[in-house]
Amino acid sequence: xxVKVVIPTPLRPYAGKQDSVTVEARTVAExxxxxxxxxxxxxxxxxxxxxxxxxxxxxxxxxEDIRYLQKEATPIREGDxxxxxxxxxxxx
Amino acid sequence: xxxxxxxxxxxxxxxxxxxxxPDECCGALLGRGEEAxxxxxxxxxxxxxxxSPRNRFLLAAEDVRRxxxxxxxxxxxxxxxxxxxxxxxxxxxEYDREQAxxxxxxxxxxxxxxxxxxxxxxxxxxxxxxxxLPEEIEVSSAQPAD
Numbered sequence: 057x058x059v060k061v062v063i064p065t066p067l068r069p070y071a072g073k074q075d076s077v078t079v080e081a082r083t084v085a086e087x088x089x090x091x092x093x094x095x096x097x098x099x100x101x102x103x104x105x106x107x108x109x110x111x112x113x114x115x116x117x118x119x120e121d122i123r124y125l126q127k128e129a130t131p132i133r134e135g136d137x138x139x140x141x142x143x144x145x146x147x148x
Numbered sequence: 149x150x151x152x153x154x155x156x157x158x159x160x161x162x163x164x165x166x167x168x169x170p171d172e173c174c175g176a177l178l179g180r181g182e183e184a185x186x187x188x189x190x191x192x193x194x195x196x197x198x199x200s201p202r203n204r205f206l207l208a209a210e211d212v213r214r215x216x217x218x219x220x221x222x223x224x225x226x227x228x229x230x231x232x233x234x235x236x237x238x239x240x241x242e243y244d245r246e247q248a249x250x251x252x253x254x255x256x257x258x259x260x261x262x263x264x265x266x267x268x269x270x271x272x273x274x275x276x277x278x279x280x281l282p283e284e285i286e287v288s289s290a291q292p293a294d
Contacts, residue, residue, distance in 0.1 A: 112249050144174070145206045147203045148234070
C-alpha cells in the first residue's frame with residue numbers, strides 16, 4: 057500500500073527537506089523501515105540502539121495513536137497518512 | 149547560534165515559572181526562522197508529570213499537536229520548548245539530555261530561585277545526541293504599532 061508519511065519540521069533536514077514522503081508498506085513498522093531505509097540519517101532520531109522506537113516518538117495513523125491500535129503492527133490501508141509526533145520531557 | 153526572543157515572550161515564560169513554582173512549568177516556543185530564529189510567542193502548557201513535578205516535566209503528544217495547531221493559527225512555526233528549573237541552575241541535566249527529542253528544537257530553560265525567575269538560557273541538542281550546545285539568547289523589543 058502507498059502511504060504518506062508526514063515529516064515533522066524538525067526531521068525534514070534528514071529527509072531531503074521534504075514535508076512528506078510516500079512509501080510502500082503494509083504496516084506501520086514497514087513504513088518506518090522503508091522511510092529510514094530511504095533516509096538513513098533519520099534512523100538515529102527515531103530509533104534507539106536496541107532498534108526500538110525512541111520512547112518520545114509517537115506515531116499516528118490518520119488521527120489515531122498506534123499505541124491504541126496494534127502499535128507498530130498496525131496495518132496500513134491505501135490512502136492512510138502516518139504522522140510522527142514527539143512527547144517532550146525533561147527536568148532538573 | 150543565537151536565539152532571539154521577544155521581550156513579552158520572555159516575560160511570559162518567567163511569569164509562567166513563577167506561577168507554577170515550586171513545580172516546573174513548560175510550554176512551546178512559537179516563532180519564525182530556522183538557523184536565525186526568533187521566538188515571537190509562547191504557548192504555556194500544563195506539566196503532566198504527576199509523580200515529581202518539582203524536578204520533572206512532561207508534555208504528551210496531544211499537547212504537542214495542540215502547540216502545532218496554535219502555531220499554524222498564528223502563522224508561526226513551532227521552534228522549541230521551554231521549562232523551568234526551580235532552585236536549580238538553568239543548565240540541561242543529564243535527564244534533559246536523555247529525554248531530548250531532536251536537534252532542530254530550541255530548548256529554553258529558566259532558573260527560578262525561591263519563587264523569583266532568574267537567568268534564561270537556550271540549548272540545542274547536538275547532531276550526535278551526546279550533549280546540548282548553548283544558544284545565545286538575545287531579547288528583542290516588540291515592534292511599535294503603526
